[in-house]
Amino acid sequence: MVQPVSDEDSPTSAAFGQPTTKPVLQAKLTSKREPHSLNFQDSYLCPVCRHGQISALTLMDAFACSFCRHIFTANLQNQTVQVVDSAQPLSWRWNGRSWQSTHRDDPSLTAVVWFASIVLVLLPAAIVWLMAYIFPPLPNSAWAWFPNVWLGCTFGIHLLMVSWLLAEHYQLSIYVASRVRLRSWLNRR
Numbered sequence: 001m002v003q004p005v006s007d008e009d010s011p012t013s014a015a016f017g018q019p020t021t022k023p024v025l026q027a028k029l030t031s032k033r034e035p036h037s038l039n040f041q042d043s044y045l046c047p048v049c050r051h052g053q054i055s056a057l058t059l060m061d062a063f064a065c066s067f068c069r070h071i072f073t074a075n076l077q078n079q080t081v082q083v084v085d086s087a088q089p090l091s092w093r094w095n096g097r098s099w100q101s102t103h104r105d106d107p108s109l110t111a112v113v114w115f116a117s118i119v120l121v122l123l124p125a126a127i128v129w130l131m132a133y134i135f136p137p138l139p140n141s142a143w144a145w146f147p148n149v150w151l152g153c154t155f156g157i158h159l160l161m162v163s164w165l166l167a168e169h170y171q172l173s174i175y176v177a178s179r180v181r182l183r184s185w186l187n188r189r
C-alpha cells in the first residue's frame, strides 16, 4: 500500500506552525536553503517522481522513495544516486540544492523510440487521409463528415499512444507521479 507523502510537510511548514521568534525562523529558513551534501541522515526530493522524499534504507547504502517506491543506490563520494529497480539506468548528481541528471540515454534506443513514434503517428493517419482522398464521399451525402472525424480519431489516439511511449522512455516525473496515484487509487477500491 503506497502512502502518499506530501513534500510540503517539511521542517519549514512545521516552523511556520510553531510560535517561533523571527530570528529563529529566519535561521531555519536559511539553513534549509543552504547547500548540503548528500548523506544518509537527510532526506531529499525524489528525482524520479519529484513528489516523494528519498531517505536511507536501514543498514544499506541505498535510498528509497516514500511515494513512488523506487530504490536508489548511492555513491556519496561522487554525490550520485542511481535508480536500481528500473529498466533504464537513470542517475542523478546532487549539487547541494537539487538533482542534476547525469544519465546519458542509450542513443540507439532513443533513436528507435523516436523513429517508431513518428511512424506510429504519421503512417496510420496518412493511410486514412489517402483513402478519403482517393475515394471521397459524395458531396451531399449524410456521411460526408465521417472521413475527417475518422482521420482526427486515428491521429489523436496514435498521438496518445506515442505520448505514453515517450513518457515511459524519459520517465517524466509528472507521468511517474500520476501512475503512482492511479495505482494507489485502484488498490483502495
Ligand SMILES: [Zn+2]
Binding pocket: 046, 047, 048, 049, 050, 051, 052, 053, 065, 066, 067, 068, 069, 070
Ligand atoms: Zn519517488
